[in-house]
Amino acid sequence: MGKGGNQGGGATEREAPMPTFSWEEIQKHNLRTDKWLVIDRKVYNITKWSSRHPGGQRVIGHYAGEDATDAFRAFHRDLDFVHKFMKPLLIGELAPEEPGQDHGKNSQITEDFRALRKTAEDMNLFKSNHLFFLLLLAHIIAMESIAWFTIFYFGNGWIPTVITAFVLATSQAQAGWLQHDYGHLSVYKKSTWNHFVHKFIIGHLKGASANWWNHRHFQHHAKPNIFHKDPDVNMLHVFVLGEWQPVEDLAWAVSYYARFLLTYSPFYGILGAVLFLNFIRFLESHWFVWVTQMNHIVMEIDCEPYRDWFSSQLAATCNVEQSLFNDWFSGHLNFQIEHHLFPTMPRHNFHKVAPLVKSLCAKHGIKYQEKPLLRALQDIIRSLKKSGQLWLDAYLHK
Known part of the structure; x- marks a missing residue:
């Protein structure tokens, strides 16, 4: 009977040894149609699964042919949960004589x-300190309320309008930092709760797409300031519709713009409210760009x-x-x-x-x-x- 056979008394069959690979072999699998990566010395074939990756296929594909251990730990909060999805992708491990790092890192x-x-x-x-983030959300809502009250009480003259615009631009900037916290799963232990609040803040408070943000931002974190991998430094960036859900994000964005127009069109009219919103966006976007850059x-x-x-x-x-x-x-x-x-x-x-x-x-x-x-x-x-x-x-x- 072979090595893997049962040996008397109903002993369980021994598992076959896992295949081992060298870095030279692994680094060949770094193509769009052929992607392997290494996590904790285990080799995974992510070619087919990468299209279903919740963070998008590009961010995980950027580590094809490399050791992705530290990036994996950095992006995933509940490692035990994520490991369940990795088992079917496991194809082997690094050969014992191979170093843990690729490319001489x-x-x-x-x-x-x-x-x-x-x-x-x-x-x-x-x-996380949940009170900290609750107070951040509260001060954003307070600024939104102050802005409306300023127009309601003082009217739509130039001075109240400019003051209100700066208050709303500030609330938008702060909402941008807050959605960033939830987008990075840094508030709640459960990813689902982070994702829901993230969609609410970036969608309903800012009128932007959570999935579009995820698609781009995690690539930036995975390979910061690297041409062809970091969207923030690419002059041209092809957007893949299959990596986000436009209908879901559109619903959140519509709720934001409807809320804004219903709030301020009684003071400025529809066209005036649109122009007012664009002025706020102008102020907030400059704040955002200077801080991030x-x-x-x-x-x-x-x-x-x-x-x-x-x-x-x-x-x-x-x-x-x-x-x-x-x-x-x-x-x-x-x-x-x-x-x-x-x-x-x-x-x-x-x-x-x-x-x-x-x-x-x-x-x-x-x-x-x-x-x-x-x-x-x-x-x-x-x-x-x-x-x-x-x-x-x-x-x-x-």
Whole structure:
């Protein structure tokens, strides 16, 4: 009887040993029609399943042919639940002689970062303070109420209109930071609850698409500032309708615009309310762009250099100094480094994990960049000026 046969007394059949693969073999499977990846030294064939991936097929496909362990842990809150979906995809494991990291990535940095993450978990830094987020939502609703009362009480003159526009632009910016928290699953333990509140805030309070946001934003986190993988730095980005549900998102958006027009058309008329809304969007979008870009656009933008998770996030992000105003103004995205390293960590805990991150950077000689707010904004202007000069030189054929 063979090795796998029953051996007397009804002994259970032994499982056949799993196939083993080298990195050279795994890295060949990085095509759109042929995708493997590695998590905790286990090899998974995600070719067919990637189209059903809740985060979109692109974000998971960006790790085809690579070790995705740290990205997997960063994006998924309930690992036990997610592992259930991975079992049918398992095809083997790394050969014993193969290193845990692909493309010669720094294994010591990876090991130290995973120890840091374990420390953060032991410190309960992934546990959310629900009152914190409830107060954030309350202050957004309060601003919406103040805005309506200003117009109702003082009328639709220029001064009340401008004041109301700035109040509503502020509430929109704050709603943007809050939907970001729920979109990253950093508030509730159950993903379903996070997804529902995320859809409500980004849809009903902002009139945008939750699925479109997920489709783009998680790609940015997976490969920040990498051409052809980070939508935020791609000049052209093909949008795949199959990766979001437009009907569902449209319903949320319609509820937002209907609410806004019903609220303000009695004061301005339909056309006036539309123009008023566009002015608010103009103010809020500038706020949003300056905050999100001050931590990214001044950093390195390049084709993929195949760094470990820790090094790749540090190369693409920088922080803005902490203060009560900076925290509120940026939705704690002034802690961009910590947010990128731990996307599911509640923002109110970033300042607690920051000293640990700084210490790890110092150990491995990695630059931890932190700036004052005004300098960060000035860096954007310098970056724009530099880019404009390059385009001008190209136009003049210098």
